[in-house]
Amino acid sequence: MSKECHFDLKQRFYVKISVVTNNLHGRIALLLSKRMALAEEAVMRGRCWGNRILWVCGLTGVILAQAKCALAQSGSTEKAAVSENAQKIDLAAMGSLLQQLQSQVQELNGQVNTLKAQQASTEAQSAELRRELDVAKLQLVALSSEPRQVAPGQIPPSSVAPQTSAEERLAKLEENQQLADAKAAEQNQIKVESSSKYRLRLSGMVLFNMYADRGHVDNQDFPQIATAPGPLSSDGTFGASLRQSQIGLEGFGPTIAGARTSANVQFDFAGGFPDQPNGVSFGFMRLRTGTIRFDWKNTSVIAGQDSLFIAPLSPTSIASLAIPALSYSGNLWAWTPQLRVEHRVILSENSSLLLQGGILDSWSGDMPVSQYSRYPTWGESSGQPAYAARVAWTQAIRGQSMTVGVGGYYGRQLWGYGRSVDSWVGTMDLALPLGKFVEFDGQFYRGRAAGGLGGGIGQSVLWQGSLLDPGTQVDGLNSMGGWAQLKYKATTKLQFNGAFGQDNPFAGDLREYGGSQLFYPHPLSKNQTALANCLYQPRSDLVLSVEYRRLKTFTLDSYANAANIVSLSVGYIF
DSSP states (O other): OOHHHHHHHHHHHHHHHHHHHHHHHHHHHHHHHHHHHTTTTTSTTHHHHHHHHHHHHHHHHHHHHHHHHHHHHHHHHHHHHHHHHHHHHHHHHHHHHHHHHHHHHHHHHHHHHHHHHHHHHHHHHHHHHHHHHHHHHHHHHHHTTSOOOOOTTSOOOOSSOOOOOHHHHHHHHHHHHHHHHHHHHTTTSOOOOOSSSSOEEEEEEEEEEEEEEEEOBSOSSSOOSBOOOOTTOOSEEEEEEOTTOEEEEEEEEEEETTEEEEEEEEEESOSOOOSSTTGGGSOOOEEEEEEEEEEOSSEEEEEEEEOOTTSOOOOOOSSOOSSOTTBTTTBOOOOEEEEEEEEEEEEETTEEEEEEEEEEOOOOOOOOSOSSSOOOOTTGGGSSOEEEEEEEEEEEETTEEEEEEEEEEEEEEEOSTTOEEEEEEEEEEEEEEOSSSEEEEEEEEEEESOGGGTOGGGOOEEESSOTTSTTOOEEEOEEEEEEEEEEEESSSSEEEEEEEEEEEEOHHHHHHTTTOOSSOSSOEEEEEEEEEEEEEEEETTEEEEEEEEEEEEEETTSOEEEEEEEEEEEEEEO
């Protein structure tokens, strides 16, 4: 109801009240005049009429009071109507505001639900990644004690290296993901094909080595010992080579009796030189290793030509890949035809045991008699293989793996006229993480007639007189040696390595037999090598290295020769 309507009703009510009041006053005045006229006639009735007059006056007052009350009530009704109208207006505004707030709350609820769904998805992905990392950790713990080889396209590891930290693993996973994406984009390109339906993979590394030698060494591009200068020798040399480059093929076959089958073969170009001008730059291809594998869940059977599994570690270096670093300085090495069995035993969530055993071709370190016809070596002439075994224990410590292994080797050599020599070696290897960025690796051996395995600086047996004389006695040379390396991983792409190795044939044995042996013109009683290098791998397919190496070789009861080598290496991995 509008304000004008209320005002009109009010005016009408006031008019009616005024009319009623005037009528009453007129009637009262008329009655009073009549009563006054009759007053004289009714003197005797004065009191009675006086009372009546008073009663009429009182009634008039009551009517006036009621009129005022009605007027007051009319004002209150108007005010109540106005208040009710204001309340209605306020309620309408409040309703509109509530509707706006309700829509905003619904919008916020939708955003909150979306955030909750995203958070739940992220937590699920994190849980899945955590589970995958835990599974990978268990697998790495179980497999970390296996012998590692210098595969084509890889930096030579210090064999069973401690497990990397979480940050390094994540960085490696990211890089692997990038590589996987790149490979997926290349699927339309022509790939390596084989005559079978199974997959074949080509890998390798083009390795450029530039070096400067000060002193005299047995081999310019990957030296092992320091030698005496010749009459035409200079004080230093400089050169470069690509013959340590490698090529590898790996095939993946069917599953046989529950075992995954695979095979690989590796070559380099360090097999010698052609007889032609500048032939030192055209190295012959050489077979390094090649294996056929049958892998079950915890057991593997490996057949082929492979590195020594009783001495699985090797210092980190790409300046010397054709022959492992610190060879003839305490690092046993031989790419030996062998058949071996490996079994992994999971002791606990963070601990495992690796058992290895096999038979090997019995190497004695002697040179081939012919370039084309194969004649038996002194070890093969014994008519039996060599035997080897190793036990390694791996324990995870704060996300990294510590491995301790012990191994043994036995072979027999026959040097004609019934002269047999027992060849044996005992080994111990250790891979120990010293924190997130530092790790220690080392290997030690003690043996006899171990020249075929790289021990004794390549010297195996001693004798006096002529081997054609049945009375000439042949004995094995005792030797011992080892090496140690300290690695500092500054980042996932940059590392620094320092290593020292020594091989020590027993000087007493050399003196007793006058130093007669087949390998060197003069018997060597000690060989030491120290190296330091920096490896930088900005991408997984590129590696750079700078290395310094010092060799010091002692001739029995005579002088020592020394040499210093600085090398720069650039490798492209494919």
